[in-house]
Amino acid sequence: MIYELLEKHKADFFVMYASSKDPNFYYAVSMKLPDPAFYAIGEDGTEILVVHEMERRRAERESRVKEIVSLSDVGFYEKVKELGVEKALAETYAEILKEHRARKILVPKEFPSFLYKQLSEHFEIEIVSNPFSKLRSVKKSWEIKEIKKASEIALNALKFFLEIVKKERRVEELRRKVELFVYEKGALAEDTIITSGKRSADPHFVGEGIIEKHVIFDIFPKIRDSGYYSDFTRTVIIEKDEEIAEMLKACVEAKNEAIKIIKEGVEAKEIHDKVCDVLESYGYKTIRQKAKEGFIHSTGHGVGLEVHEEPKIFNSEEKLKSGMVFTVEPGLYYEKVGGVRVEDLILVKKNGCEVLTKFSDYVEVIP
Amino acid sequence: MIYELLEKHKADFFVMYASSKDPNFYYAVSMKLPDPAFYAIGEDGTEILVVHEMERRRAERESRVKEIVSLSDVGFYEKVKELGVEKALAETYAEILKEHRARKILVPKEFPSFLYKQLSEHFEIEIVSNPFSKLRSVKKSWEIKEIKKASEIALNALKFFLEIVKKERRVEELRRKVELFVYEKGALAEDTIITSGKRSADPHFVGEGIIEKHVIFDIFPKIRDSGYYSDFTRTVIIEKDEEIAEMLKACVEAKNEAIKIIKEGVEAKEIHDKVCDVLESYGYKTIRQKAKEGFIHSTGHGVGLEVHEEPKIFNSEEKLKSGMVFTVEPGLYYEKVGGVRVEDLILVKKNGCEVLTKFSDYVEVIP
Structure with a gap:
């Protein structure tokens, strides 16, 4: 369903930023994450979950997502001082997506505005109904x-x-x-x-x-x-x-x-x-x-x-x-x-x- | 604190769209709303809560917000057929804000992208840290x-x-x-x-x-x-x-x-x-x-x-x-x-x- 959606919109990734309190996010990553994290699924089947260092080991063990990235592995904490937390998050996620050659991404309606705005500077973005809501139905x-x-x-x-x-x-x-x-x-x-x-x-x-x-x-x-x-x-x-x-x-x-x-x-x-x-x-x-x-x-x-x-x-x-x-x-x-x-x-x-x-x-x- | 923020950004309203599962929203409206609703606070002290018709009476009784607007009072359901739910919501909220002469609005970082994008066509929007988080601290x-x-x-x-x-x-x-x-x-x-x-x-x-x-x-x-x-x-x-x-x-x-x-x-x-x-x-x-x-x-x-x-x-x-x-x-x-x-x-x-x-x-x- 997600692959069809990506194909239909000619997009490379569908991404979410949420904690596991969001049932779509919980369903996608299949683990409890009390603080917001970043999830991306690509048209080639790539799935990435980006978490804080303190959640890395647990994510590697508990999540069904295979590729776990810790924010500290990708220079996030260095960026924070210069850019502030929100912009540093956005830049970090953008880098990860670009490494996977993303040009156009899909985000769900409830995707937070601050990331939407920041990521818009790097990618073409379309807002869609969260496909996980449909999957879950x-x-x-x-x-x-x-x-x-x-x-x-x-x-x-x-x-x-x-x-x-x-x-x-x-x-x-x-x-x-x-x-x-x-x-x-x-x-x-x-x-x-x-x-x-x-x-x-x-x-x-x-x-x-x-x-x-x-x-x-x-x-x-x-x-x-x-x-x-x-x-x-x-x-x-x-x-x-x-x-x-x-x-x-x-x-x-x-x-x-x-x-x-x-x-x-x-x-x-x-x-x-x-x-x-x-x-x-x-x-x-x-x-x-x-x-x-x-x-x-x-x-x-x-x-x-x-x-x-x-x-x-x-x-x-x-x-x-x-x-x-x-x-x-x-x-x-x-x-x-x-x-x-x-x-x-x-x-x-x-x-x-x-x-x-x-x-x-x-x-x-x-x- | 919210008035200072509005003044600092020369904005007319701070708005939220959430259910009472969002503690900032719950704190602002002081009632439980299981489905998302719209709240706006203006620099002149105006506060508006827009709910579904089925929540109107309860909102009038339970919320600390005085001005309760039911979606059915403002032609939302007529708009849905033509525009779909999301666009109809955005247009309805935009009308309400324009009636209150809003030109520039502030939204919190977690404001959903679909409304951010739609409302951007009507207003200048700035994304801010939710002032209710600070108030609540x-x-x-x-x-x-x-x-x-x-x-x-x-x-x-x-x-x-x-x-x-x-x-x-x-x-x-x-x-x-x-x-x-x-x-x-x-x-x-x-x-x-x-x-x-x-x-x-x-x-x-x-x-x-x-x-x-x-x-x-x-x-x-x-x-x-x-x-x-x-x-x-x-x-x-x-x-x-x-x-x-x-x-x-x-x-x-x-x-x-x-x-x-x-x-x-x-x-x-x-x-x-x-x-x-x-x-x-x-x-x-x-x-x-x-x-x-x-x-x-x-x-x-x-x-x-x-x-x-x-x-x-x-x-x-x-x-x-x-x-x-x-x-x-x-x-x-x-x-x-x-x-x-x-x-x-x-x-x-x-x-x-x-x-x-x-x-x-x-x-x-x-x-």
Whole structure:
């Protein structure tokens, strides 16, 4: 995919400058680097990772990149005094790329401006969507295994929540207990959404105070060892309410109708349109109609090393591929009523899909 | 500080485009935004935060920025079809800035290239060091309180480690137990370094296998609610070794001599030079001499919303300010012997400093 991209743009190298907190960088170098480093991949298959001297040995051992260059091997520290850190970095990277006869390079959209500007003096540069985001969107079997582990923990976390909510109604305390449960299972859940009442109308509000008549429970645990996420939501009914029940019915139907059409080759927007079709058929407004209340976000997003990654399940014509993992999460949000959302995590297959978060769509805890 | 910067560069706005995973962005907008958003601060005090419609209400409630603009209010979604997402974003932000009569803008070094390039067509742009990094380097009293909480947890984690290491020698199991201990206390420790034997010569290797004669225990817990870190290291002696003992003695003396000279007004490089002076007086090589073994990293770094942030305690002439919090962490690393490091977290005061990680420098667990 990267070679095709380089060929298409007639470029010699694709380069990144980031720490391993950037999942694309982490995926490319396959090691943890807490501070930013430089990675380049050439059209002839050359891959270079430039790190600080203190990371050299570790990089030689841990990274899948074979050619490790230490900044101190290439005169970086001598340059710093004269040029300052940023310019010295840029000049050092430029020299390395020129040694490999680079003339034109590609950088990702998020490439930092200071390097973009400096390297522009040496090379023709084109800005592209990071090809590693696309590469990462199709999961390898060991990645799917990790996401399945995370999904299993998400489902168990909801079961655990359904037990403890019978006795505990304080949201902060519920969240603390649920996240500790997840941690003990080897994953990490942060900002778990437990929202209730009218404020659940804010899709990203994490929730506070006392549980009211219904709860959006949205958890996205990450396996701590591997860094792979799941993402899963159910709306839990604590006390019956007709308006909420109707909204929930529409969301469940929208989710399940959308899941039915998922398979390799379908376009992302077909999934999104199906969700909008169903919700609109119930009389709710959607983002497709530019609504400010109702269904106001996209249908879903990829999940992997990030909770939000490629592919976007919205209005694009991108064709789904076998091995993609993403959410389908219709929600309805009205300031005067509150919000409702159901979310499953889906693995695309050749002739259909697999739901990685199998759980009843209707969940009640009526005391 | 930002107004001075704008004035110095004769610029109208400083702008950022990031999610709240970027600590500078989080500090500026004081709310969690999982997806990237746009923030601008003008020389007249104007502050604007541009978010997706689904974040509008939450932003109005949670952010300290008063002027919240939703992308759907400014015709973004109409532009997307024609221009694609990136160009539509750039054009939308450009319009907003032009409404505020911006002609010249400043962006941080890490500003993404795609926006830098697009906005260059509308404005004169200069790339600067993010002024929020500098702002963040001097801590407010409530921030210091959070860092002290994290430091307390770090010290207790070492005490806990010293207990369990008497019976457990497997590094992975020790790490799991220590990090669970930290989690239960309300913080999060990831990649806790527990290295032993020769491989401890890699400063950022987290460690694996069986504990040998000495252990570098380096923990950086983050308070989960507030996001503030501590950072703390001790070398634990399990079995006496003369070479390691001598290295440790040199590091302890280097650390303590450096701490003695810390106060407001001292230059960062004076601290670093003091550490190098002491280590060199013991006959060890240092980074100042471009050594590849010995003391091969900087003396320290700021700690706050990031484990590694401003100020860098290395060779800069930056003057320390009261309220700065940073590490002093001399270490010695030899491939044939292993590594040794001691690290304290320091709060700079007017006439001296406060050690936030008070703990014995020499720690032994001799069975």
